[in-house]
Amino acid sequence: EIVMTQSPATLSVSPGESATLSCRASHSVRSNLAWYQQKPGQAPRLLIFGATTRATGIPDRFSGRGSGTEFTLAISSLQSEDFAVYYCQQYNYWPLTFGGGTKVEIK
Amino acid sequence: QVRLVQSGAEVKKPGSSVKVSCEASGDTFDNLAINWVRQSPGHGLEWMGGSVPPFGTPNYAQKFQDRVRITADKSTTTAYLELRYLRSEDTAIYYCARASDEGNWFDPWGQGTLVSVSS
Numbered sequence: 001e002i003v004m005t006q007s008p009a010t011l012s013v014s015p016g017e018s019a020t021l022s023c024r025a026s027h028s029v030r031s032n033l034a035w036y037q038q039k040p041g042q043a044p045r046l047l048i049f050g051a052t053t054r055a056t057g058i059p060d061r062f063s064g065r066g067s068g069t070e071f072t073l074a075i076s077s078l079q080s081e082d083f084a085v086y087y088c089q090q091y092n093y094w095p096l097t098f099g100g101g102t103k104v105e106i107k
Numbered sequence: 108q109v110r111l112v113q114s115g116a117e118v119k120k121p122g123s124s125v126k127v128s129c130e131a132s133g134d135t136f137d138n139l140a141i142n143w144v145r146q147s148p149g150h151g152l153e154w155m156g157g158s159v160p161p162f163g164t165p166n167y168a169q170k171f172q173d174r175v176r177i178t179a180d181k182s183t184t185t186a187y188l189e190l191r192y193l194r195s196e197d198t199a200i201y202y203c204a205r206a207s208d209e210g211n212w213f214d215p216w217g218q219g220t221l222v223s224v225s226s
Contacts, residue, residue: 043202049210055214087151091210094166095168101151101152
């Protein structure tokens with residue numbers, strides 16, 4: 001099973017600042033990586049697939065980079081609605097696996 | 108646009124079974140790869156399994172293979188997750204989600220169903 005490790009567990013950021021979240025795979029997953037945003041009481045929402053492609057309706061302040069084992073999600077100029085938990089997911093291998101999440105909180 | 112609506116919360120006893128439903132609308136049901144992901148404080152997000160279009164053959168995570176069954180009723184465009192031999196660790200929110208036909212990322216997700224297992 002591919003283990004997905006996200007860091008940091010919590011990121012404290014002021015509104016308007018930028019944030020960079022990391023996701024590492026225990027084995028290369030090529031570019032088969034997705035990012036999700038989850039707010040309290042809601043289901044996860046797809047942000048990025050193919051490591052770099054924004055899903056429909058996702059603002060361009062969200063950007064994904066990386067391939068192989070190292071991935072990042074960058075959020076520029078954080079808005080109030082961006083404070084949430086973010087998860088990565090690999091879909092290169094069965095079983096599909098998720099990272100443990102990074103909580104982006106207001107500083 | 109695909110929409111997934113799940114059944115309501117369940118409270119179950121250890122050793123029993125639960126069946127969660129996920130009604131799909133907005134696309135041809137046969138084309139939908141409905142997957143199931145659960146979320147609990149102890150285990151985070153866990154993929155449990157999903158159907159593989161167009162025949163709907165289920166694909167299960169090995170961890171759950173002995174206890175889970177994924178089925179679908181085309182007449183009602185509803186997918187089902189049945190989990191047997193419930194234990195307290197199965198207390199979680201269960202989500203259905205559509206896997207893309209270009210890769211197994213999930214969009215959209217159902218609203219989630221809380222399953223509580225307690226004696």
